[in-house]
Amino acid sequence: xxSRRLPRDWSELLRLxxxxxxxxxxxxxxxxxxxxxxxxxxxxxxxxxxPPLGVRETELPRIIQAYADDxxxxxxxxxxxxxxxxxxxxxxxxxxxxxxxxxxxxxxxALKKTGNLYRAAKLLGIAAxxxxxxxxRRILPTGSVxxxxxx
Numbered sequence: 001x002x003s004r005r006l007p008r009d010w011s012e013l014l015r016l017x018x019x020x021x022x023x024x025x026x027x028x029x030x031x032x033x034x035x036x037x038x039x040x041x042x043x044x045x046x047x048x049x050x051p052p053l054g055v056r057e058t059e060l061p062r063i064i065q066a067y068a069d070d071x072x073x074x075x076x077x078x079x080x081x082x083x084x085x086x087x088x089x090x091x092x093x094x095x096x097x098x099x100x101x102x103x104x105x106x107x108x109x110a111l112k113k114t115g116n117l118y119r120a121a122k123l124l125g126i127a128a129x130x131x132x133x134x135x136x137r138r139i140l141p142t143g144s145v146x147x148x149x150x151x
Contacts, residue, residue: 003032053095064090067101071109075123081112093138107134 007013013028020026053060068082068090075081086108094104110120117135121128 001028001030003030006030053097060091060095061087063098064095064101064105067098067105068109071102071105075106075109075113077109077113081109086112089140103134107131108140111140 001007017026017028053063056063064087068087071077072079072082082105086105090101090104090108094100106124107120110123111117111131114120114123117131118128121131124131
């Protein structure tokens with residue numbers, strides 16, 4: 001859960017978590033900034049810090065490929081729907097955040113799988129105009145965008 005959207009019964013949830021048998025298999029993940037941590041973290045919680053992407057340059061190709069693999073699986077797409085050129089493009093243009101990487105990999109895979117903006121939008125469950133506007137703000141790698149005329 002996100003720290004900005006905590007449930008109304010947050011304090012009760014913390015109390016229950018502290019009472020849980022340590023051998024129990026329960027896990028609560030709260031996404032928060034360092035500033036928010038001191039106010040929200042219970043005694044039994046162990047923070048996991050995820051460094052910003054800006055300092056993880058060497059990991060970026062692997063991170064992008066992991067998102068691409070998830071997109072390929074989620075959209076039941078063949079491996080050729082996300083190439084090394086696509087990965088390099090995402091790394092250069094849409095790798096400011098994990099959500100951006102996820103969005104870019106999903107959209108590239110959908111476009112390559114369907115070969116059509118409207119079918120890709122339908123596959124993604126978004127409006128075609130949203131995908132069109134996203135494309136208008138980018139120049140995707142060769143082969144990622146279907147040929148003109150089949151939009």
